[in-house]
Amino acid sequence: LTVRLAAAAAQWHGPPDRLRGVELFERLTGFLSNRRVEDVRTLNLLWRIVWRNDPPDRAEQPRVARLCTPRLIIEADLGRRVTGWLREPDRCDRELVDFAREMRKDPKLGAQDRDTAELLVTAQDLADGRLAVSRASVARLKELGRKVSPLGMVLRKGVDERVGRALAGANPLDVCESHGLQILVAAGPDLLGAYRAHLLEERTRDRLERELPGCPAELAAYYHVWRPRKRHGVTAHWRDVAAELLDQVLAPVLAHLDDHRLGQVATVLRREGQDVQEWTAWRHRIAQEQS
Incomplete structure (x- = not known):
């Protein structure tokens, strides 16, 4: 398999295909069963062929994660190569939250990236009701927010909208008890927009x-x-x-x-x-x- 992948990569790298990055990575998965990377050895092999020691471009990283899984990327000790998606996403959607949920488990992830992942997951879990609005959860949310400040615009908007939905959907007694009101009175338009929309x-x-x-x-x-x-x-x-x-x-x-x-x-x-x-x-x- 190694020889076949290397030969195919060399062929597709040149004319007329001139494939690079995730386009080449995806084409090479055609040699695999289920057209998907399913083990650490194969992922490391493909990674060396396509990127050597470099990370994929930030815009490519979501596609890379789809072609294997975030968990497999972590097991292959490649998690730090795809943190650009977490730091500067184009969209703050459910796929990014699922990615962040897995990335938190990478023992080699830097503190800033881990806190960013934790903040996004905490906000999502509060919005979904998986995590109760309480004094502990709101304090954790504030602590993480301080640690990762300033967040990029897309992430900030995504976190704020989720927190707004969480506070709107919570029992008002819990909002008062948790000091959630302190968040509301100082919040920006994204958080308050989501809060207002839910209640109206x-x-x-x-x-x-x-x-x-x-x-x-x-x-x-x-x-x-x-x-x-x-x-x-x-x-x-x-x-x-x-x-x-x-x-x-x-x-x-x-x-x-x-x-x-x-x-x-x-x-x-x-x-x-x-x-x-x-x-x-x-x-x-x-x-x-x-x-």
Whole structure:
């Protein structure tokens, strides 16, 4: 096989094909069973023929991983040759997340690349609900974010959108307990755009309008998260999003609250040290607007 691969590579490297890089790599896999690299020895052989000791171009690296697997690349001790895809992807999609999930296991991966992979996987797992929004997970997210800052634009957008979805889908009590609110009030447009979009979905609003009247603690937590804030460090973008969510998501719930349930919400707010007068004033304003 070695001789056949080397001879074919020499032939296709020259005219008329002039194949290079992943194009040559893919053509050579035609000699293999299943047209796919399935063992470390074959991968190392093909790699030496095509790239010698150099890494593939960054744009080629996703195709290389598809033609074998990220796990096989790691087993062949080639993981560090394909980290360009992780550092500067063209898209932050599920394929990249799966790649990052495997790359975390490479014992020879550099600390910066490992933290980048860990950040992306953590954000995805939070968005999917595989990892709960908790004080520990949010602290880990912040720690990883500090370690890898500044991220490239594509990765930053991908992480922010996933975190926004995670915080929007989480129980508001968990958002408060985990200090997720600290992320929201200082967030940029990608994170807040994803957060806002999830909560304004019709099915989300319908579910909250149906469930929140019987859940005074969660209702109070949503009010606490979205109530007006003017202190330093709160972005204008967050103020706009929070005001919109108060009016579009929480205000419709008020029509389903009788005096007993309103009293329950006020009790929760008072117990948590919140401004009950502010809540009452907001309720009255909504009632006047709807009358």
